[in-house]
Amino acid sequence: MDDLTKTAAENRRKILEALEGAGPFLITFHRKPDGDALGSGLALGLWLEARGKRVEVVSSDGVPDPFGFLPSADRVLTDTPPDILGCTAFVLDTPDAPRAALAEGVLARAALVVNIDHHPDNTNYGDVNLVDASASSVALIIYELLADAGELPADISSLLYVGAMTDTGGFRFRNTDARTLRAAADLVALGASPGDLANAVYGEQPLGRLRLLGKVLSTTETEFDGRVAVSVLTERMKSDAGSTGEDIEGMASFGRLIRGVEVALLLREEDGRIRASLRSKGVVDVNAIACRLGGGGHKAAAGVLLEGPIESARERLLEVVAEAMTREDA
């Protein structure tokens, strides 16, 4: 065993030890939680509870659509009950402590912070840290941790399946690997229903969202010889579509589906300013582009707030994109 493998094995042992503790336990994850954060957190909650422990799952942003269907989703609290301050806190899928979906100061009061994540830029802020950047989801890490301890019931398997599925874009992103598919197969053998879960996550759109997506797609144009796709979303489009406007996350990515497109941009009106979402297929670093304009994010997904109206924001953004693409080509 090399040093890194030894450390990982040691951290794994420490986490299993923490799970053996009396509790109570606080489980949380990043703000605006996705399927992996919620699936992993709720799975760990059910697992601890089945062992007679008191557990609270806290998400300051609640449970966003479409994840209300997840087994035990109704248990999620938006505030931390005062009597579990000072407990063992599990923080999942969260690269940096301030991004945890907790009120300020809660994490600092925990007796033990266990940080389980797969973001490569995780700051190792926990007392115990298990950061496996090669894992396609935190659900995969949790599955591998818990699988050794005995057969998992169907509800926990379903939760972990949703995490594994959503963080790989339904097994479509480049992070999909044999390890993920094998875990998914195991979870299905344990009772997760792939068709039902995929339908609940991907197949139950509100009419207003689908209509709004339609309007956004039909505005799409390409620039720079088809390498950049630009779509817009106005307040007017929202009201015409009958959309409540809550669920527009994810629409920024559709431009990437166009043949030849490397970067997809979505410009949307937001409180008098223009929110630009940048999505890359992987080669162009959109974080660098967003940073130049005062925004930020990751290499493949970033955002920035610009002054309106849309047409001038578009122009300004495309100038910086043009520079980045030219550098790319050099």
Add this chain to the structure above:
Amino acid sequence: MDDLTKTAAENRRKILEALEGAGPFLITFHRKPDGDALGSGLALGLWLEARGKRVEVVSSDGVPDPFGFLPSADRVLTDTPPDILGCTAFVLDTPDAPRAALAEGVLARAALVVNIDHHPDNTNYGDVNLVDASASSVALIIYELLADAGELPADISSLLYVGAMTDTGGFRFRNTDARTLRAAADLVALGASPGDLANAVYGEQPLGRLRLLGKVLSTTETEFDGRVAVSVLTERMKSDAGSTGEDIEGMASFGRLIRGVEVALLLREEDGRIRASLRSKGVVDVNAIACRLGGGGHKAAAGVLLEGPIESARERLLEVVAEAMTREDA
């Protein structure tokens, strides 16, 4: 072993025996081949060829979009070379001999017809028949047949992965099971790249198609308390979107993504008449609806040609749908 299992094992043995033959081999599948037909057929072709056999893959409809990227897709012939008439023919994913993508009479002249399929209504038209209706794809059956004979190379693994992926709607349909996901994991371990293959199949849309899809989605309305979705596609929308209009297959299904919708209808202008595509989530039999109007299809997907204009076709169709939904409720 019960009788059925014994027969299946016997058929398996006969197929392996056929594969041992000297050849030449003719491989085909159903008309308008999909990812499973092409992936399975090309995989079997490469496998036989690697064993020094002469093989021809014949598809009277060629290789439709987006499957031109498949390894060895350029080998597909639209006509059967005369000198391999009278050979051993493998017919894949084809429930009934007349649906094979061959000119009339070709199959009748084969010395041996091997029928490998997963359609439950397969008519067992082969001299050897391996029909496994519990398999989510024919690629899965072929994988299990070939895996025993030694490690598969990356190109064959990629072809079988595409079959397994596409016939489960990207691992989203109800036929996705542990067996499928385990085979998918094996195929990835053997060299298939899930991200690249998913991107080639699902993520390389022409701009015109995405814009046209946008326009179609934004026309979507629901009827009967949200249980029926209706979308339209006009010639005008096609030209506005810059779509070549070739690739509108599949657009009919999007309405099923709407929460609460049981039946999705797409009405499109076609040579002065109106082509209605009907898609059901599974409960309502749209074939019965289409038949009442002179069309046909399957329970979950059917079509019918109606007199225009769109508005009157819509009205006529909705009347019949209303009757079917009312009977359904009764």
